[in-house]
Amino acid sequence: MTELWQLDPDRALPAEPSTRDLARTIYRHAAALPLVSMHGHVDVGLFAANQPFGDPAELLITPDHYLVRMLVSQGYRHSQLGVPPREGAQGADAAEQDPRAVWRRFCENWHLFRGTPTRYWLEHELAEIFELSAPPSAANADALYDELSATLQREDFRPLALLERMNVEILATTDSALSDLSGHAALARKLGAGRIVPTFRPDSLVHVGHQAWPAEVAQLAEVSGVDTGDYAGFLAALRSRRRAFIEAGARATDHGHLSADTTPLPVATAERIYRDALHGDVQPGDTEAFAAHMLFQMAEMSTEDGLVMQLHPGVLRNHSSDIYRQYGPDQGFDVPVRVEFTRNLRPVLEKFGLSRHFRCILFTTDETVYSRELAPLAGAYPSIRLGAPWWFLDSPEQMLRFRQSAVETAGFYNTSGFVDDTRAFASIPARHDLSRRIDAGYLARLVAEGRLPMDEALDTMVDLAHRLALTAYAAPNN
Template sequence: MTEQWQLDPDRALPADPTTRDLARTIYRHAATLPLVSMHGHVDVDLFADNQAFGDPAELLITPDHYLVRMLVSQGYRHAELGVPHRDRDSGGDPVERDPRAIWRRFCENWHLFRGTPTRYWLEHELAEIFELPAPPSAKNADVLYDQLAETLQRADFRPLALLDRMNVQILATTDSALSDLSSHGRLARQLGPARIVPTFRPDSLVHVGHHAWTAEVDRLAEVSGVDTGDYQGFLAALRQRRRAFIDAGARATDHGHLTADTTPLPTASAERIYRDALAGNVSPADTEAFAAHMLFQMAEMSAEDGLVMQLHPGVLRNHSGEIYRQHGPDQGFDVPVRVEFTRSLRPLLEKFGLSDRFRCILFTTDETVYSRELAPLAGAYPSVRLGAPWWFLDSPEQMRRFRESAVETAGFYNTSGFVDDTRAFASIPARHDLSRRIDAGYLAKLVAEARLGMDEAMDTMVDLAHRLALTAYAAPHD
């Protein structure tokens, strides 16, 4: 296997010859633009430590919940794929410690990914970034493992070097509101203040029914230096943490609630629920009401401090209680549910939607609301942008349908630019490349139908691939 694996240069472009020819030109105009990765879940310590990746399984398989969930759906156990137990008492199967065995399982099941976006991303990673000579298979698993393991020990494949190799201009991590941000401080001193930036994620603090909520509120008081013994202190502590994140380069907040409800509570009611939660006696109804209230409060704080508010409701987390008990969250068992935006967001938008001090990006895992709810909201309110297809929607077909559903109402310029939303670091360029190819195909269709000039299409392509994300996630002081 000495020949280089060559991917089709026209992959994911339109099949129609006339449109494909136009799409080639439009795609090439933006193909090499730097990547603006403003929403993702790569651990900041990966870059702060900048150690060589341990092995191919640790880099490409175990952290990729798209990949893991497919293999689990076919009968494999998380432990067989190297996913650790959350603690020693969680039980379950012994965790596979041999990365070569994990890699072999992946290669033997390469066929399972046919037709999925995971297949596209993996091909791009393996062929374009790591320069493997052939697609994975049961026969070549060991050969590919050895070559990849050797490559990962090279200095130019360490995390910070890969950031350059992959042409990432700026990368945002997602960080607990309780983070001390020390790793971000080290990286800012090393790389400059706008290369790897944090994102403020307060979900565990605003969901007062969370099993560890009281401990996290105590930790909030510790890291903020603000007494959280009452509701007003809680709000003050959150404001302090937001300021700390801004000082560390943050551009945005991130909120993953089950619903989009933003109904504010009377102050007395919020104070009462907070007291009940501290006493360990809060009802499910009050938990939901407080979460909705805190979304409104987060919007108010964003109007004050300028952090972009990202909202992505509509996912039932940890659908399998067994997997959650054994391995913790983010293991492929978060499942979309129907979500309503129009009425739910009205309290927030009535107060902040027309403000030039507030910016909000709305995401969904339910494509049925694009044309009915989200595009009309983004097409009317100046503070609202419609986020890119992501997480269950980040496939070629769904990306095309997103453009067809949303552009006619919201246009291109009320959207956020692409976000990759990945924990799998090496997949970032593959995900952006797929988005660029789908957008090139959509723009080519408009040109072929004489609905857009070629010069306009190429200018729009640059906006979609690069400029829009920089604008949507502009720093608070800009």
């Protein structure tokens, strides 16, 4: 029998021997806890259809923008990695139709991922979940492809079965405010309520002036049954959609603006901008002003209906206009920028920050603001929780720096628990495992330095791995 690929059981734990021993104990205390995955981007249709994955490239390579962007940075084109062009895109190459060729390109370039969190996640996926016999290489690409293809045809590796194998207790998808939520309704009938839940994402609707905005506003009217011909109707339609999401099990909203600005506008100004936008006449600065205003409105709506507000500003979307034009959004060309929270959030926090009816989780891709702005805000306002390091920050070194920067000011219990933020379904357990190992190492150091007794470290580890996320994302009215 071929010996299976074995990973280092102490990977990502501290190197110092005595601290590592402590970390092993702490990690094992939480390693098998169920996963609470409250902010992901896996398509709900994957679970509703529950069909076998077509091939290894479709599962592991093409949807993973971390992986794709690394290969693109080395000269590969998106098309060579199986990414299809947008419908009608001019100048875009047709996507590679041979998934084995895509897989070979990945295996031949395994070395590119050395030292990256992507390498850690991929190793965990391939060795722990799919039980491949060896790490990828140019020499074994075809053999591994055949091995994994056979595994993916098994009933116990269909999407819903993998959800069980991964020990996912609850999974939240991220859904357009325009979604009819039919996939979630089907899954609730099949799995029971609250297992796979939607998250309300209104970004495209609150940023006026983009080409598709008038059509989306018309669609909002259709799906909500509320006339959106004026600003008041627009707000009423959004409230209606939020209620529909709550009925489908939603626990949160999600907002990915460039800025954290939450400055409200006078009603007359908001009405004027909305009216102008309906007529295709958006003035300079109106898009940004209206988006900031709508963040304030979303916060107010959260005080009314109980949805947790997730805010993650500071990313310049679609940095390459060519890639966006040819392949669309979410192709690895969203790049972080510096972001300011303290002044920008003050309007919302002055109004709602001390309210027991408002809950907001703040995320960033700018780690310079953890100790200067985010930890002090979370350490003072009862409505604020500090989100986990994610996206470009969910790496071992930056996760550790997050704990070092934030805990002394905000404590552990003003944070949200881990959020994996992935489109690559099979990477969910790998991301949670890495977070648990880094937290175990941080807690072990506190124990080794006499700053925390072991029994409290073990209890804190369970909170960080499981309980905090359930608390931070409690269902509305709970």
